[in-house]
Amino acid sequence: MTSPQIDTIGVLTSGGDCPGLNAVIRGVVRKAEREFGWRTLGFHDGYRGLVEDSSEDLTVEGCRGILPRGGTIIGTSRFTPFMFDDGLARARETMETNGVDALVVVGGEGSLSCAHELAEAGIPIVGVPKTIDNDIGLTERTFGFDTAVQIATDAIDRLHTTAESHNRVMVVEVMGRHVGHIATWAGMAGGATMTLIPEEPFDIAEVCEALQRRHARGKFASIVVVAEGAIPAPGTLDVPEPAVDQYGHKRLGGICNVVAAEIEHRTGFETRVTVLGHVQRGGTPTSFDRALSSWYGVEAANAVADGEFDSMVAFQGGTMVRVPLGEAIGELKYASPELRAAARSFFA
Secondary structure, three states: OOOOOOOEEEEEEOOOOOOOHHHHHHHHHHHHHHHOOOEEEEEOOOHHHHHHOOEEEEOOOOOOOOOOOOOOOOOOOOOOHHHOOOHHHHHHHHHHHOOOOEEEEEEOHHHHHHHHHHHHOOOOEEEEEEOOOOOOOOOOOOEOHHHHHHHHHHHHHHHHHHHHHHOOEEEEEEOOOOOOHHHHHHHHHHOOOEEEOOOOOEOHHHHHHHHHHHHHOOOOOEEEEEEOOOOEOOOOOOOOOOOEOOOOOEOOOOHHHHHHHHHHHHHOOOEEEEEOHHHHOOOOOOHHHHHHHHHHHHHHHHHHHOOOOOEEEEEEOOEEEEEEHHHHOOOOOOOOHHHHHHHHOOOO
C-alpha cells in the first residue's frame, strides 16, 4: 500500500466522555508532530465541529499536562453529520477548507458506525475504540473500562461496611447498556453477592431466594450489582419502558430501584440503592488506561501514515493491530460465558 501525502490530520472525540480521551489526543499529536511533521487540528464537540467548521490547532506544547485529565479538551457530543441532508457535504467542505488530509475518530459503536459511513463516502478515516462498557468487537480492551471497574470496585468496598453495620442489602447500579463487563468484573473484584447483567435475564424470585438462603446462614449483608441494561426474564417483573433521547437512545438507569423495592418487599430485608452513574466516566484515568490510551493514539497516527483508512486500531494478544472498521462495529462484544460462569461461582 502506498503511503499517502499527509500535511494535516484532524482528530475528534465523539459520544460519551471517557477516562483516557485526552491521553489518546496527546498520543496522536505527539506522533503526528514529532515523528511525521504533521499539523493536527482538533474538531470541537465531536462531529459537530467537523460540520460547523469549529476547531483548534493541537500541539505537543499545548497538550502538556492533559495525560491524567478526565474528559476531553476538545469536547464531545452525540451529534452526527447524517442528522442533516447536507451534513456530509459540509464535513467535506470543512476538511477541504482547513487542508485536512485524514481524520482520526475516537468513539464508541455509534460514533464508529458514523465514521464507517464517512469512510465509505470517501473521507480518509481511522477509528479508535472508546467505550467504558468494553463492548466493541475485535478488540480485547477499550480504554476507560479499567477506570470504570476500579471506581465501581471502590464503591462496592465502601458499601460492604455500611451494609454490614445495618444488616442491609445494598443494590449498586453500574453502567452497561447492552453488556455486563463492568458489572461482572467489579462484582467479582468487590466480592458482590450476585451480579445482574444484560446477557442473562434475571428472575427476581431466584434473586430473592438466594439472598434469603445467604442470610439464613448468618450473613446479614449482601451486595447486588446491577448493570443499567439488566433485564428481567419475561413475565417475572414489570419494568417501566425507558424514555428515548433526541438521538434515539433509551435513557437507561433506574432498574436498581425496581430490583431493590422488590427485594425488600419479598424478603423483608432493609434494602438501599446506590447509582454510580456518571461518576464512572469522570476523573483521572488509571495508569493502565493512560498507557493504553496513549498507545491507541500513537497507533492511530501510524495507521494514517500507512494509508490504512476505514480501519480501527485494536488491542489483541497484547499488541496493537488494525481491523476493518465495518467488521469491528458489526457485533457487540458480550461478557464471555466463561467469565460469567466464574462470577456465578461466588454468588449467594
